[in-house]
Amino acid sequence: MDSQPEPDSGSRGRWSGWRLGTAVVVLVCGGLFVVSAQSSEGTDLRPGRYDDLATLTDSEADRAADLQARVAELTQEVRDLTDKVDDADVRRYRRQVEHLEGPAGLTERDGPGVVVTLSDAPQEVIDAATGDKKLLVVHQQDIQAVVNALWKGGAEAVVLQGQRIVSTTGIKCEGSSVVIQGRPYPQPYVVEAVGDVGRLTDALAHDAYLKVYREQADDPTIAVGWDLDIADDLTAPAYDGLLDLSYATPVTPSGQGSDPAGDRP
Numbered sequence: 001m002d003s004q005p006e007p008d009s010g011s012r013g014r015w016s017g018w019r020l021g022t023a024v025v026v027l028v029c030g031g032l033f034v035v036s037a038q039s040s041e042g043t044d045l046r047p048g049r050y051d052d053l054a055t056l057t058d059s060e061a062d063r064a065a066d067l068q069a070r071v072a073e074l075t076q077e078v079r080d081l082t083d084k085v086d087d088a089d090v091r092r093y094r095r096q097v098e099h100l101e102g103p104a105g106l107t108e109r110d111g112p113g114v115v116v117t118l119s120d121a122p123q124e125v126i127d128a129a130t131g132d133k134k135l136l137v138v139h140q141q142d143i144q145a146v147v148n149a150l151w152k153g154g155a156e157a158v159v160l161q162g163q164r165i166v167s168t169t170g171i172k173c174e175g176s177s178v179v180i181q182g183r184p185y186p187q188p189y190v191v192e193a194v195g196d197v198g199r200l201t202d203a204l205a206h207d208a209y210l211k212v213y214r215e216q217a218d219d220p221t222i223a224v225g226w227d228l229d230i231a232d233d234l235t236a237p238a239y240d241g242l243l244d245l246s247y248a249t250p251v252t253p254s255g256q257g258s259d260p261a262g263d264r265p
Helices: 009-040 053-083 088-101 123-128 140-152 197-206 208-218
Strands: 109-119 157-160 163-165 171-174 177-180 183-186 189-194 225-236
Touching (some): 053 088, 109 140, 109 197, 140 157, 140 208, 189 225, 197 208, 197 225
Antiparallel strands (some): 109 189, 157 189
């Protein structure tokens, strides 16, 4: 009878080690699952992840509103502290600032004016359209054209979706919303302007871009919304957003010094 090979004690030891290691890994993974389940309590462990654009938009709008409220609070605090300073130079600069607050849009304006409302085409028109549907919705340039025409008409103050428009305000489209000062707004878009009604309506009527828009509003196959109302008394709230400008600056390439002669045209 053939003799059986004797078992290799080293192999047995390695095999036992693998089995023990596998058991440890399984136990650790199970423990992690339990800890995660208890920690999450049925919620997402990664709150920074959003499953849909609407949730992200609402979250960012709330965050922008909180920051804007904080800016207003700090601005008022700075003003209160400045008023307490008994210094001739500070008082002189304060008077200069107050003189410029009106033109800068930092004070409320009341008076007669106009209200322009832009809106997308009715849903039934959009559903029936077979060609390019870009003409059936309000775009950033449409809103900007109204605002520019009102400025040309001598508007004392312009408001879009309840937000005061100033020289640094950007109007930007994101999806089906317009973002103003970090907050998204859906259509219809309401533009209000305080000023001489005759000059404002004349500027709107003679603007070349808006003439085309109104023609498309009258076209039943396009039917974008255009509504112009005259108001005897409008209130334009003061601008309460950020006043500092953020801008890019050129960076000198690594290893190259600045050449004064290179700055000349």
